[in-house]
Amino acid sequence: MSRRPTDPPETAILxxxxxxxVARGLLALAREVWVLTDRVMIMEALLEDRGVSSGMIDNxxxxxxxxxxxxxxxxxxxxxxxxxxxAEGLNT
Amino acid sequence: xxxxxxxKQTGRALMEFEVxxxxxxxxxxRTAESExxxxxxxxxxxxxxLSERRKIVDSALAESRTFRLRHILGDYCWxxxxxxxxxxxxxxxxxxxxxxxSSGSVKIDENPDFxxxxxxxxxxxxxxxxxxxxxxxxxxxxxxxxxxxxxAKIFPGDIYANRRAVASKAPRKDYSAILEIGVSSGHYTxxxxxxxxxxxxxxxxxxxxxxxxxxxxGNARGSEWxxxxxxxxxxxxxxxxxxxxxxxxxxxxxxxKAIDAMxxxxxxxxxxxxxxxxxxxxxxxDIDKLSAWRFDWLGRHGGEPFWTPxxxxxxxxxxxxxxxxxxxxxxxxxxxxxxxxxxRKPV
Numbered sequence: 001m002s003r004r005p006t007d008p009p010e011t012a013i014l015x016x017x018x019x020x021x022v023a024r025g026l027l028a029l030a031r032e033v034w035v036l037t038d039r040v041m042i043m044e045a046l047l048e049d050r051g052v053s054s055g056m057i058d059n060x061x062x063x064x065x066x067x068x069x070x071x072x073x074x075x076x077x078x079x080x081x082x083x084x085x086x087a088e089g090l091n092t
Numbered sequence: 093x094x095x096x097x098x099x100k101q102t103g104r105a106l107m108e109f110e111v112x113x114x115x116x117x118x119x120x121x122r123t124a125e126s127e128x129x130x131x132x133x134x135x136x137x138x139x140x141x142l143s144e145r146r147k148i149v150d151s152a153l154a155e156s157r158t159f160r161l162r163h164i165l166g167d168y169c170w171x172x173x174x175x176x177x178x179x180x181x182x183x184x185x186x187x188x189x190x191x192x193x194s195s196g197s198v199k200i201d202e203n204p205d206f207x208x209x210x211x212x213x214x215x216x217x218x219x220x221x222x223x224x225x226x227x228x229x230x231x232x233x234x235x236x237x238x239x240x241x242x243x244a245k246i247f248p249g250d251i252y253a254n255r256r257a258v259a260s261k262a263p264r265k266d267y268s269a270i271l272e273i274g275v276s277s278g279h280y281t282x283x284x285x286x287x288x289x290x291x292x293x294x295x296x297x298x299x300x301x302x303x304x305x306x307x308x309x310g311n312a313r314g315s316e317w318x319x320x321x322x323x324x325x326x327x328x329x330x331x332x333x334x335x336x337x338x339x340x341x342x343x344x345x346x347x348x349k350a351i352d353a354m355x356x357x358x359x360x361x362x363x364x365x366x367x368x369x370x371x372x373x374x375x376x377x378d379i380d381k382l383s384a385w386r387f388d389w390l391g392r393h394g395g396e397p398f399w400t401p402x403x404x405x406x407x408x409x410x411x412x413x414x415x416x417x418x419x420x421x422x423x424x425x426x427x428x429x430x431x432x433x434x435x436r437k438p439v
Contacts, residue, residue, distance in 0.1 A: 058100040058183070074112045082165065086157045087120060 097236035103180025107241045110173045114246045117165040124159035125382065128152060135382035142376070142388060142400070149385050163393070170394050174221030177237040181229070193304055196311035200303050201320040209323060211347050211398070212298050219395035224299035231305025235277025249429075255283040255340055257424055258371040258432050267291045267336040271361065273324035273354065274342030278306030278317075284338070285315050294334070296322040325353035327361060335366040341430075343372040343407070344391075344399045351402060355414035362437040368416060371432040374423060376403045378431070411435040 044054045062070060079090040099107065128134075131152050138145045153159040193200070216223065220238065222230055244251055259280070267288050272281055275295035284293055295317055297303050303319045310317045322328050324339060324346075337358045343351055358368050376384040384403075391399030408421040416435035424430045 058102070060101060061098065070108070071112070074109060075116070078112055078116050082116065082120070082161055085161055085164075087161050088158065089123065090116075090119075 096240055097184070097232070099180050099237070099241070100183045103176075103183045103237075106176040107180055107237065110169060110176050110242055111245045113165055114169045114173070114242075117162055117169060118246070120158055120162035120165065121386075124153055124156045124162055125386070127156055127158065128382075135380045138381040138385070140381075142384065142404070145381060145385050146388065149382070150389075166393065170219040171221075173238065173242055174219070177233050177242070178221060178227065180237055181227075181233045185229070191308070193307050193311070196307055197314050198307040198310035198317045198319060200300070200307055201318070202300060203321040203328070206298070206321045208298050209325070209350065211350060212323070212345075215345075215397050216395055217345055225301045227301070229304075230301040231277055231299070231303070232308065234302065235279075235305040235309070239277060239279070252279055252283075254424060254430050255280045256287070258340060258369065258430060259283045259287045259338070261420065261432060261434060262287070262336065262338075262369060263367055263419055263434060263436070264336075267367075269334045270294065270336045270338065271296070271327070271329070271334045273327070273337065273339040273358075274345075275306045275319060276302050276341075278309040280338075280340040281306055281315075281317060282309060282313070285310075285313070285317070288336075291336075293317045294329075295319045296324065296327055298323050323350075323354075325350050325357050327357055329361045331360055332363045332366075333361045335363050336369065337362055337366070338369040338371075340371045341373070343370065343405075344396060344402045346402060347398050348401050348405055351405060351407075352410055352414075355410050355416070359414045359416065359437055364437055365439045366437050367419070368411065368435045368437070369432060370407060371430050372407075373399065373403050373431065374428060375406070375431050376400075377406070378423065379428060383428075407431075407433045408435075 044057065047057075048054065079087075083090055128149070133148065133152055138148065220234070222233070224230060224234070227233055265288065268291055270284055270288060270291045270293050272284060272293065272295040275281055275297040276299075278295075281293060281295055284291075293315070295303070295306065296319070297306075298321065300321050303321065306317070306319060320328070324342065339354075343354075346354070355368075362368065373387065374383075376387070379387075387403060388400045390396065391403075408418050411418060411433060412435075415437065417438055419434040419436055421433050422431070424432065
């Protein structure tokens, strides 16, 4: 993307001192993932009561249709992440 | 043994994430390289000297946000793919059948006196967590998870078909004793076995764990390969023992001095009239300058310390210096893809 005169100046946003902030952000993200993990485990327990065991989930092999859907979602998620980090022109 | 080791949900999702991340890194790389032409950097005008080429391309891409992201994502993949594979294996390990490799049709000589060369023992090839030997079943983790469920999906084309294509280039079909150098998990050994069904196949590799995986593969086929822990530069076999000595994708993991020693060792153990087939990564002299820069960059960052020194070697000249006559020195597809050398020990 070509720069325009009104664009803010291009800078290296993060300085060394900010790397600690990035680490803190990663830990906060880990906490969010943990909350989701906790929720998934509760869902698995509830599903087990209804005949769907965690072993069935572990051993489940996606069929071609689901595999394709998972791939699309995975690539879109990675695309959004990279776009948030500055990549341009990715299909998300 | 099934064609592909079936992973559980977490392992499958981990490996599929690694594949998608690596494919995206490759896409970002292509985008970043396409930005070079806008900066007036074109392959044909880059310096012949690789170190000069590095300075120009590296510094131009240092300003590219896309390339920085490509580097971050690639770095993540290089660090994490092996960890993901170990985690995927841990999830299924307890359910794998007990094995007794010693009772299989493939025999392994563990060669207890083997001293691994320093270049092999101290290099972190591919930056894979655990190296070649870091787990009791590391060969299976490499062969079944890293190779089949990661590498085969991120490299263009069919990496296994290339092995068959190289073996099919052999000048003769009636070899009786074949030695493969750098057996790894046995993918090329399978191709050799299929193409030369009447030959006794031997193989060496410095990693016992990788030979164990080759044995699993060979046992499942009922093959009677004889494998040994050794390197190509010091095989320990008698003079004039084999009528074909071959290696696939091994040279780029060896420094030039060891490659030179391997040519001389191959000459020694081949019968007069015997053939050598060595296949490895493209020769820098035969590909465009930007592609050579790309391989060099990937080698520098992706745990391939000997890729560039080895890809810059003229293997045909080295073979001649060791006494061989050259039969063929070319790429599977012109100016790209796998390079192969066929040479003969004079009668």
